[in-house]
Amino acid sequence: MTLTRTPRLVAGVAAALLVLGPAPAHAAARHPAASAGPASATLAGPPGPPQGTLPQTGCQRAAGTATCDLWAKPGSVVLPGAATPVPIWGFASTDAAAATLPGPVLVVDQGDQVTITVHNGLTDNLSLAFPAVTGLAPDRTGAAPGAARSYTFTAARPGTYLYQAGHTEYGARQVAMGLVGALVVRAPAVGGRPSAYGDTASTYDDEAVLVLTEVDPAFNAAPRTYDMRAYAPKYRLINGKPFPETDVVATDVGRRVLLRYVAAGLQPHPMTLLGLDQAVVGQDARPAAYPEAAVTLPLQPGQAVDAVVDVPTGPDGRRFALYESGGQLNNAGQRYGSTVNGVSPQQAFGGMLTFLDTNPPPISGDHTGPTSANVRVTPNPASVLNTITVTADFTDARNGNSVVDRAEAVVDDLRIAEGTGVPFTAAGFGVGPTVVGATAVLPGDLLGTLTQGRHTVWVRGHDVAGNWGVVGSTTLNLAVTGAVTTAVSLSPNPTNGTGDIAISATGDDRGLGGTVTDAEYFVDATGPSGSGRPLTLANPGAAVSAESGGIPAVVAAALAEGRHSVQVHTRDSFNFWGPYGSVDLVVDRTVPTLLSAAVDPAVTDGRTGSASDPAHLRINAAxxxxxxxGVHSTIAGVEGFLDVGGADGTGFTFLALDGSFNSATENTYGLLPLSELTGVADGTHRVLVHARDSAGNWGPLAAVTFVLDRTGPVITALTATPNPTARAATLSLAATATDVSAVTAAEWYEGTDPGVGHGHPMTVSGSAVSATVALNGFSKGNHTLWVRARDALGHWGTAASVTVNVDPPDAIFSDGFSSGTSAWSQVSGTVSVSAGQLVAGTVGYVVDDTPAAERTIHTKADVILGTFNPQTAVVTVHQLRNAAGSPLAVVQYQRGNGVNQFRLGLLRPTGWAYTGWVNASGGTVRLDWTSATTGSATLRVGTATIGTLTGDTSGYTVESAALGLVARTATTTGSLSFDNYASTRYTAP
Structure with a gap:
């Protein structure tokens, strides 16, 4: 157990705890002139006896045995501020006695064999549990209703124990209803003084059991069905009583007090003693190794703690507050006093609060006043028209057994002087120690000062020994006006004033004890009672009736836009018109407006939705x-229509982005299924959206657009310029690409379709597409060029074509090797470029693929023999090739008899033909070739004409040309160089 040393409370708080309200029990009688200090107050008055030790109660003892009986039964307790007695389940010491909260204190001696028998007077099985007693197995069956069950154990360890309802089905609820109590096992005396644990540290002079419980009236009203998660106690009790009805712990200066705490409730209760320390000497009947001092003991549910308090010497008559410092020191929020000069009543102290009260013990005499019980008020509820009678019983039989001579009642404020309250009358006053059925009539002038609502009626008795006793209380529910009108509501509210407005309310005259007879309402300004528009009563002549009616549309239409007040009041059978119940009516005729809207995606092909809702178009709208x-409503709904608006309320629904329509500005979204676009034509479409406010106003339809695009762009106005090309080097290709969405790409191709995206790219500018086509690669004749385009959704449209009559340009290809070999179509073998010339020492050459089915071709190239030595090899330095890469004409070089020689080779259908070898030492090599039935090829090297070959070459066309050390028949040394290559179609380069 962790002990908390709480600093002394601020002087004002401590003083409030000490002087606010009457002194509990007999202490109030003994100390009428109390004054407060920071932690205690010195009080003057006749002395009272100290507490002493506990009497041997609750059990029959004989020869080391103790036999105890507990009767479990329903009962009730009267609690301050509660309208009626609160039901409990409690224990009693006899079958005839009433159930109490907590049950009787059972006192036995250490070593006794204890038998406790529980007699079940409840409707559910009941067992007993003793949490700190060892050797007892949990009883999960218990005694059936009307039966009994006994529990036997040896009281081996002294100390304080909790007993409570056990482990049956409803055991936990039985505990919360009050089936708890304290068991005290006495230890042997030490040095002639009583001791809690048989040691010097736990000796004491005065002893008190403090059983701590709490009450939630809502739970007690339905204990078998109440949701325990909602359990919220309104009362906190010490030995079944809340302050100011708690009993003080009577002691004296220089004495030791043993406080036996039993935390029998469901909640923790930190108990603080102001001005004194508490030394914990044991917990759950187990002695502490060393007493530990603390101001606050944090008691947990089910704990039993024994603490010794040393009361210091000094002035007697002091009182020390003992209270729950961590709880609510009030009873169900109860207040005392009436509103005076605009000052509200003060919240009354209550809950777990009592005092250690010091006075020197008298030799003899009665210093304890009578107790009060069965306090009730009739009628209740009541009104100022009623005669209100307070009834109570008073007895001094359990205190000093003195004659009860008088009693009084006080409403709300216990601070008034004792003896100045409303007196009780009864034949029993002055006769004996018990008076039953005493009555006091609350005077009309007192009732006239009270406000509507609940009031606490306090009662206290007086005995002939001069003692005022413990106060008792009950709650008076008082009505001082006519029937109360509650729960006023309007529908619709807000309204746009175009229809009737329903009014509903409840008239309640239970406080006055009459019945509801009429009800009426006013809009904005009230008039004389009875002049308003009438409401219909659902139960005329009943104490409570629902009221209904309406504000006609014609009246609502005449109301200005803004806030209006509708006030309703009710008349009862006493002809009292009660106070107005009112509600604001908001008239709003201003329609909602669109702040922003967009469709996601803005362009769709009917198959692609938004990223968050792939099967839908998402329309975001604020x-x-x-x-x-001066008023506005909240946005209450949003709807949309595709292309054409419909009747209000028939569109597809939008949702609030934050989950609910509850503010004047809302971000919303609607989902349009893609399936709704089936059969809808491609093009730009509108989603028409508008909102409705809580007053019923629909705003105008506003359009937000999106594009539906299922097909690719359409190509029109396709042109090729020039056409015929007239030997132009390039061709301008242009067209118009039309699509409902943006055109993002275009391409052209010639001949076989290479597949979308694999054609030659074109330039796109809006809907215009264009390209410049180099004509070098085209053969002479008609060619069909195809053009197609792609839209923003990735759709390619159908290709359109144009036929171009190509007369290729004269120039085919030329290169001076200033940029290396990058201009050539391919490089084969090993070559290099040095000083702007192509160099080849072994087989290596470059290929130009620009020729396209050429029937006439002229080529030239500079051949520099340099250090090259062909030795015995025949070297091919130039080839004209067909589409398969096979040579059609070749230029060859050798060194014969030490002289450089060249020759020409021509492929004919019958095979290859060659000219003779002609002496030439390089220079410009020129080759002219023609495809014809009587085709020919002519070769010149430098100034030497090598020769001309003829034959049928009509079946051949040139598709490429190779230059370099293309082939050799034997090993060579050194290297050849080539430069200034050119090829043409019509004229020699």
């Missing part, structure tokens, strides 16, 4: 309801 007449 609306606001502007202020009109």
């Amino acid at each position: 609306f606001t309801d502007p202020v009109g007449g």
Whole structure:
């Protein structure tokens, strides 16, 4: 157990705890002139006896045995501020006695064999549990209703124990209803003084059991069905009583007090003693190794703690507050006093609060006043028209057994002097120690000062020994006006004033004890009672009736935009018109407006939805309801239509982005299924959206657009310029690409379709597409060029074509090797470029693929023999090739008899033909070739004409040309160089 040393409370708080309200029990009688200090107050008055030790109660003892009986039964307790007695389940010591909260204190001696028998007077099985007693197995069956069950154990360890309802089905609820109590096992005396644990550290002079419980009236009203998660106690009790009805712990200066705490409730209760320390000497009947001092003991549910308090010497008559410092020091929020000069009543102290009260013990005499019980008020509820009678019983039989001579009642404020309250009358006053059925009539002038609502009626008795006793209380529910009108509501509210407005309310005259007879309402300004528009009563002549009616549409239409007050009041059978119940009516005729909207995606092919909702188009829209007449409504709904608006309320629904329509500005979204676009034509479409406010106003339809695009762009106005090309080097290709969405790409191709995206790219500018086509690669004749385009959704449209009559340009290809070999179509073998010339020492050459089915071709190239030595090899330095890469004409070089020689080779259908070898030492090599039935090829090297070959070459066309050390028949040394290559179609380069 962790002990908390709480600093002394601020002087004002401590003083409030000490002087607010009457002194509990007999202490109030003994100390009428109390004054407070920071932690204690010195009080003057006749002395009272100290507490002493506990009497041997609750059990029959004989020869080391103790036999105890507990009767479990329903009962009730009267609690301050509660309208009626609160039901409990409690224990009693006899079958005839009433159930109490807590049950009787059972006192036995250490070593006794204890038998406790529980007699079950409840409707559910009941067992007993003793949490700190060892050797007892949990009883999960218990005694059936009407039966009994006994529990036997040896009281081996002294100390304080909790007993409570056990482990049956409803055991936990039985505990919360009050089936708890304290068991005290006495230890042997030490040095002639009583001791809690048979040691010097736990000796004491005065002893008190403090059983701590709490009550939630809502739970007690339905204990078998109440949801325990909602359990919220309104009362906190010490030995079944809340302050100011708690009993003080009577002691004296220089004495030791043993406080036996039993935390029998469901909640923790930190108990603080102001001005003194508490030394814990044991917990759950187990002695502490060393007493530990603390101001606050944090008691947990089910704990039993024994603490010794040393009361210091000094002035007697002091009182020390003992209270729950961590709980609510009030009873169900109860207040005392009436509103005076605009000052509200003060919240009354209550809950777990009592005092250690010091006085020197008298030799003899009665210093304890009578107790009060069965306090009740009739009628209750009551009104100022009623005669209100307070009834109570008073007895001094359990205190000093003195004669009860008088009693009084006080409403709300216990601070008034004792003896000045409303007196009780009864034949029993002055006769004996018990008076039953005493009555006091609350005077009309007192009732006239009270406000509507609940009031606490306190009662206290007086005996002939001069003692005022413990106060008792009950709650008076008082009505001082006519029937109360509650739960006023309007529908619709807000309204746009175009229809009737329903009014509903409840008239309640239970406080006055009459019945509801009429009800009426006013809009904005009230008039004389009875002049308003009438409401219909659902139960005329009943104490409570629902009231209904309406504000006609014609009246609502005449109301200005803004806020209005509708006030309703009710008349009862006493002809009292009660106070108005009112509600604001908001008239709003300003329609909601669209702030922003967009469709996601803005372009769709009917198969692609938004990223968050792939099967839908998502329409995001923000609306606001502007202020009109100083008021505005909340956005209550949004709808949309595709292309064509419909009747209000028939569109597809939008949702609030934050989950609910509850503010004047809302971000919303609607989902349009893609399936709704089936059969809808491609093009730009509108989603028409508008919002409704809570007053019923629909705003105008506003359009937000999106594009539906299922097909690719259409190509029109396709042109090729020039056409015929007239030997132009390039061709301008242009067209118009039309699509409902943006055109993002275009391409052209010639001949076989290479597949979308694999053609030659074109330039796109809006809907115009264009390209410049180099004509070098085209053969002479008609060629069909195809053009197609792609839209923003990735759709390629159908290709359109144009036929171009190509007369290729004269120039085919030329290169001076200033940029290496990058201009050539391919490089084969090993070559290099040095000083702007192509160099080849072994087989290596470059290929130009620009020729396209050429029937006439002229080529030239500079051949520099340099250090090259062909030795015995025949070397091919130039080839004209067909589409398969096979040579059609070749230029060859050798060194014969030490002289450089060249020759020409021509392929004919019958095979290859060659010219003779002609002496030439390089220079410009020129080759002219023609495809014809009587085709020919002519070769010149430098100034030497090598020769001309003829034959049928009509079946051949040139598709490429190779230059370099293309082939050799034997090993060579050194290297050849080539430069200034050119090829043409019509004229020699």
